[in-house]
Amino acid sequence: MISRRQFLAASAAALTGCRRRRAGGEVSVYCWSDYIAADTVAAFERETSLRVNYETFESQEEMLAKILAGGGGWDVVFPGNTLVGPMVRRALIREIDHQRLSNLANLEARFLDPPWDRGDRHSVPYMWGLSGFVYNRKALGRAATGWADLWDRAVKGKITMLDDPAEVLGACLKKLGHSLNSIDERELQAARAEALRQKPLLRAYLNAEVKPQLIAGDVWAAQLWNGDAYQAIAENRDLAYCFPSEGFALYADSAVILTQSRNPDSAYRWIDYLLRPDVGASIARSTMFPTPNARALELLDPALRANPDLYPPPGRLTSAEWFTEISAEGQSLRDRIWTEIKAA
């Protein structure tokens, strides 16, 4: 007969999905899919003889929901810049001890001390990027210039938008000349009207899975992150990337160590490894996403480094805006509008 207390403890463990593991000797990582080089994990394991348990997510909200539900048992996760603040306030992540990251100095100064994590106390920049759109120059028959090109009736059924409320509302808000982080009811209602006007022209709301259809020529224009876009452009030279003239979003993803981490030492070694110039360069080369690591950047092919869509000169970013954290009330309003767009 098990006692009530034992029963409760056992069911709590079952509910939170926590795993009993040997401390040390391994590190558990939860990262965006396709956000690492094919050999990164194997090379780290060879070098350190630590075992890496590597899992991936498609949306950071899914990652947060799992951690809040108490699950996972991860040591290191990779939230976007809008999620770092909420995770700090929910006490989900640890403070970073800079002394333990010998490669931290490799990062470009402009990515250090960001507004969402002053003093880099909780997060280490990993990759960054922007969301404009990729389009088929030949099929479209012209160079695209702005979001308005994704509202063009002539390409009805050949357009996709990201399946993400912040991205779609952000594009609509920018098209109207507002901040992409707006929580103003009037501006958001106008953005909703834009989205509803665009919906009949859309083939679908798709994230990274749009790439094969861009390459095959099924899709002519797709709102997409620049790294993903260049993975497709590498396969089909008719594709080109557009920085919309009305403005577009910037984001950065960072590595953080979870409070629940049972292997913080291994977590530091993993993050420090990612910061190494050769490792950062190999990841930037294979994912095409821009690296914030200055020393890794030096190791890239001059052609890649000089690509103005991936490593834009400051002048190309004047109309760019960082995604910022949205208040709880703003989030509720945006969710309702998103549901209305989806249900229409």
Added chain:
Amino acid sequence: MGAFFLLPLLIVLAYSILSKGDYGGVALPVTGANYIRFLDPLYLRILGRTFWMAALTTALCLAIGYPLAYFIAFYGGRWKPALLFLVVMPFWTSFLVRTYAWIFLLRDTGLINTILIRLGWIRAPLPLLYNEGAVLVGLVYGFLPLTVLPLYASIERLDRTLLEAAADLGARPAVSLARVTVPLTMPGIYAGGVLVFISALGAYITPDLLGGGKSILIGNLVQNQFTTARDWPFGAAVSLLLMAVVVAALQLYRRREEAA
């Protein structure tokens, strides 16, 4: 066993009467607001659409499944086990993978469009993917085995001498099907129908992948509440309301069973 079923359900119930936490999760105070919020026409429309899709899926599954089960039961002969095996075999592969496979069949440069263009029947690819039709195809495909098995069981059990008697008394095959076979296999039709209807009510992968996220069913609404919207209590309330509907459907089904 009871704990496996009951504990998660109690947690969902508890969540559904709490308030939403700032960045997900739940907080005090206790409230009934999450249930009241569902009365908004926006959400009722989504519920209505979900019912409509589930009903269509059920009707199509029965329309395809009945002749199939009938054929296997009457003409399967020694191939019966093999044929039933083929019906069940898709369950051996992940539903997600099989749904992705449909994308490769239906897309512009997919198998179906390529063949039709090669045959010269069409010039431009048909828009087969990312619409209601594609969602329906995915749902019917996914749930068809759930109808075939109970239908097969009840058609197989059918007393063949009753059909002979009907024929002897002058009933044409169509009449004997409508007045003998179908009424006597009603339990199988109900069982298969209920299984599909309930499964289709909770679908969320299919509308997402094959519908291209352009329309949402209740399953997607619930998923959104736990992820992007970070409103767990509302998500819990919606899923409990859906469950209440399912329980009501099952009650109705049991009544019919007892009456039969």
